[in-house]
Amino acid sequence: QVQLVESGGGLVQAGGSLRLSCAISGSFLSINNIGWYRQAPGKQRELVASFTTGSNTNYATSVKGRFTISRDNAKNMVYLQMNSLKPEDTAVYYCRGISGSWYIWGQGTQVTVSS
Numbered sequence: 001q002v003q004l005v006e007s008g009g010g011l012v013q014a015g016g017s018l019r020l021s022c023a024i025s026g027s028f029l030s031i032n033n034i035g036w037y038r039q040a041p042g043k044q045r046e047l048v049a050s051f052t053t054g055s056n057t058n059y060a061t062s063v064k065g066r067f068t069i070s071r072d073n074a075k076n077m078v079y080l081q082m083n084s085l086k087p088e089d090t091a092v093y094y095c096r097g098i099s100g101s102w103y104i105w106g107q108g109t110q111v112t113v114s115s
Contacts, residue, residue, distance in 0.1 A: 001026055002024065002025065002026035002030060002031050002097065002099045002104050003024075003025045003026060003104070003106075004022055004023070004024055004025075004095045004096070004097060004104055004105065004106035005022070005023045005025070005095075005106055005107070006020060006021065006022050006023075006093065006094065006095050006106040006107065006108060006109040007020070007021050007023070007109060008020040008021045008109060009093060009109030009110045009111045010110075010111070010112070011112045011113075011114065012085055012111075012112070012113055012114070013113070013114050014085060014086055014087055014113055014114065014115050015084060015085065016085050016113070017081070017082060017083045017084075017085065018082045018085065018111060019079055019080070019081050019082070020036065020079065020080040020082065020093055020095075020109060020111075021077055021078075021079055022034070022036070022077065022078040022079070022080075022095030022106060023076065023077055024076040024077065024078065024097070025076070026099075030099050030100075031097035031098065031099045031104065032097065032098045032099070033050060033051060033052065033097060033098045034050065034051055034071070034078050034095065034096070034097035034098075035047065035048070035049055035050020035051060035058075035069065035095075035096060035097075036048040036049050036050065036069060036078075036080045036093055036094070036095060036096075037093070037094045037095075037096055038089075038091035038092065038093045038094065038111075039091055039092050039094070039108075040088075040090060040091040040092075043091075045094070046060065047060055048060050048063055048067065048080065048093070049063065049067055049068075049069040049080060050069065051069065051071065051078075057069055062088075063082075063089075066082065066083050066084045066085075067080060067081065067082050067083070068080070068081040068083075069081075078095060080093070082111070085111075085113045086113060087113045087114065087115045088113075089111060089113050090111060090112050090113050091110075091111060092108040092109065092110050092111075093108060093109050093110075093111055094106055094107075094108045
């Protein structure tokens, strides 16, 4: 069974940086389309960045040029480097992947950006 555990969230000032980590337990090769999503208070959960086919990536327009998704297959880890953070980036960030016909979600990590 695949599980995802996020870490690295916290409080940061606008303009600062954070790196989120997603640890994948189970077989990394059994999970596809892994990516990061976020949900701000009162808003729907939205895609932030994800891997699509192969090493191709997809980013939300609002984070392009500021956020970078990466992975370390040897360590079963996926990362989200977030630079030039803005108050509107404040949200709970989730790691999500697809295993077979199942969507697998992590428990989320809070990111708060102060102005």
